Amino acid sequence: MNDYVHGYSEYESARLDDQAQVLRRLLHGDVIFPEGSTVLEAGCGTGAQTLILADNNPTSHFVSVDLSGDSLKEAAAAVAAHGYTNVEMEQQDIYDLSYPDNYFDHLFCCFVLEHLADPRLALMKLRRVLKPGGTITVIEGDHGSFFCHPSSDHITAAVDSLVRLQRQKGGDALIGRRLFPLLSSADFESVRVSPRTVYADNSRPEVVSGFSKKTFVAMVAGIKDEAIENGCISEKQWQQAMVDFDRAVGPEGTFCYTFFKAVGIKIR
Numbered sequence: 001m002n003d004y005v006h007g008y009s010e011y012e013s014a015r016l017d018d019q020a021q022v023l024r025r026l027l028h029g030d031v032i033f034p035e036g037s038t039v040l041e042a043g044c045g046t047g048a049q050t051l052i053l054a055d056n057n058p059t060s061h062f063v064s065v066d067l068s069g070d071s072l073k074e075a076a077a078a079v080a081a082h083g084y085t086n087v088e089m090e091q092q093d094i095y096d097l098s099y100p101d102n103y104f105d106h107l108f109c110c111f112v113l114e115h116l117a118d119p120r121l122a123l124m125k126l127r128r129v130l131k132p133g134g135t136i137t138v139i140e141g142d143h144g145s146f147f148c149h150p151s152s153d154h155i156t157a158a159v160d161s162l163v164r165l166q167r168q169k170g171g172d173a174l175i176g177r178r179l180f181p182l183l184s185s186a187d188f189e190s191v192r193v194s195p196r197t198v199y200a201d202n203s204r205p206e207v208v209s210g211f212s213k214k215t216f217v218a219m220v221a222g223i224k225d226e227a228i229e230n231g232c233i234s235e236k237q238w239q240q241a242m243v244d245f246d247r248a249v250g251p252e253g254t255f256c257y258t259f260f261k262a263v264g265i266k267i268r
């Protein structure tokens with residue numbers, strides 16, 4: 001990965017955790033692997049998804065890998081604190097996995113491809129270590145799917161600045177819409193993509209708090225200094241965007257965002 005737009009701070013770790021918990025049912029409800037499966041979780045970060053995978057699939061064995069040693073330590077501590085014994089952690093680069101061909105029963109990869117300069121190559125490298133007949137599950141967001149009420153040009157400019165910053169670092173914050181062609185071009189077959197929409201208003205305070213505030217606004221707020229320094233947005237427009245976000249997460253506001261979940265099979 002060239003440069004990871006969200007960084008590795010405690011703030012980001014807490015944000016990933018909030019995101020995973022609020023999206024648990026929406027994204028993980030149907031991520032159930034056959035009994036006894038060995039599953040590679042590629043790019044596990046601090047383990048926010050790992051805990052849910054381990055909990056939902058007690059008879060599966062997870063090998064959760066990441067490039068960042070510090071994130072892996074945090075993930076391992078979280079797994080131990082929850083008492084899961086079906087997860088092992090390894091420091092690995094998705095582009096250069098040390099496992100033999102056809103090694104894992106299934107693959108899982110969440111919020112990682114959006115940060116990679118060559119997601120198709122990463123998918124091909126992952127495919128090599130998957131057994132024939134095994135599946136890959138990929139989950140990504142797409143910031144172009146976001147809208148809120150009241151809408152505001154300042155909010156649009158702040159979200160666009162995140163998209164531009166991520167592009168400058170070699171990633172793609174609009175990758176959700178590309179999952180079908182990406183998986184297909186990496187030779188996965190029977191690819192199926194399902195959009196998963198999060199909608200929040202005042203009647204769903206847990207979604208307003210867990211997703212709108214602590215996941216989405218926190219993600220945008222986290223790139224403030226870099227976005228301004230890189231000329232993606234002015235300080236004044238940024239301040240106004242934050243004021244406008246407060247209205248969109250307030251009693252009269254609404255928030256909407258779509259994630260994309262793709263599943264493909266390696267036939268042979």
Ligand SMILES: C[S@@+](CC[C@H](N)C(=O)[O-])C[C@H]1O[C@@H](n2cnc3c(N)ncnc32)[C@H](O)[C@@H]1O
Pocket residue numbers: 001004006016017020042043044045046047048049065066067068071092093094095109110111112115116
């Ligand atoms: C946004 S985080 C997502 C973490 C986790 N999947 C989650 O949803 O909470 C992206 C993670 O991908 C990892 N990553 C990026 N490039 C990688 C690579 N080439 N090999 C392994 N991990 C990588 C980063 O270190 C980071 O922990």
